[in-house]
Amino acid sequence: MSLFGFIGAGNMGFALMKACVKSFGQNQIAYYDLSMEKCSFVKEQLNISAENDNISVVNKCKYLVLAVKPQFLPEVLEEIKEAVSDHIVISIVAGVNIKSIKSILGSATRIVRAMPNTPAMISKGYTGICFSEDNFHDSEKELIYKFFNAFGKYDIFNEKLMNAVTCASGSSPAYVYTFIEALADSVVSLGIPRDKAYTMVSQTILGAAAMVLEGGQHPAHLKDQVCSPAGTTIAGIKALEEFGFRNAIMKATDACYERAVELTEKN
């Protein structure tokens, strides 16, 4: 028996398993993925062999993590429904709500819906979580918190907010990577070597984020401290505003949210 079973070992399943190994050890993880390539990768990276199928994963664990794409979730749930008993099902599937999972697994199934992000792999992630209304024992909740703690910070939300959480936890690392690429490209064009550009930009983002998280100061105040009167930064900020920087971020959130709602409606 293992504590945790993962169905799907792709980008996010693998990221979570990697962090889980550090907190719980290889023996506590069972998994299966349809792709033999993914299973070989997990074996190579984490030294954990895949189970033969999804049912074996369910039979081997108490906490079952669903980490397949939303469109594949119904067939996975249909496949495992008879094997699920007193498991706690942890779904990280974007847009899919607890009610719809219960409609296949049964209303008595206890579910935790979560939205992590890929930095979970190095325990620097952020996860939003919500619980189905059912009773969880204190010891189970403790274990669930330990599970999410392995990935970084987490908070508990009402399920109504989970699609909104997706916009700033699950999806936004991609925006940050796009920002890193764009800023790095722009200084490469000024002569900075590419490897230095990535380090410079990423370390700056890390530092700026730490100032907000650890310094407890308002982002606007921190921004103002960087902007010298008639200086270089305010010239850059002016250009960003001219090209709709904040508006672009807000539009991205609108689009991300709309897509999450579409996934909720479809699933």
Ligand SMILES: NC(=O)C1=CN([C@@H]2O[C@H](COP(=O)(O)OP(=O)(O)OC[C@H]3O[C@@H](n4cnc5c(N)ncnc54)[C@H](OP(=O)(O)O)[C@@H]3O)[C@@H](O)[C@H]2O)C=CC1
């Ligand atoms: N990527 C991210 O940053 C985040 C993703 N999520 C959520 O996590 C889930 C997984 O996303 P992600 O890891 O990116 O997706 P991936 O496609 O990388 O991984 C999903 C894996 O599941 C496998 N799979 C498909 N059907 C089955 C099945 N019936 N049984 C077993 N395995 C199966 C896929 O195999 P194959 O490739 O052969 O289809 C694939 O390897 C999604 O629901 C997404 O919303 C949540 C937060 C962040």
Ligand SMILES: O=C(O)[C@@H]1CCC=N1
């Ligand atoms: O893009 C997606 O749908 C998934 C969910 C959050 C991050 N990736």
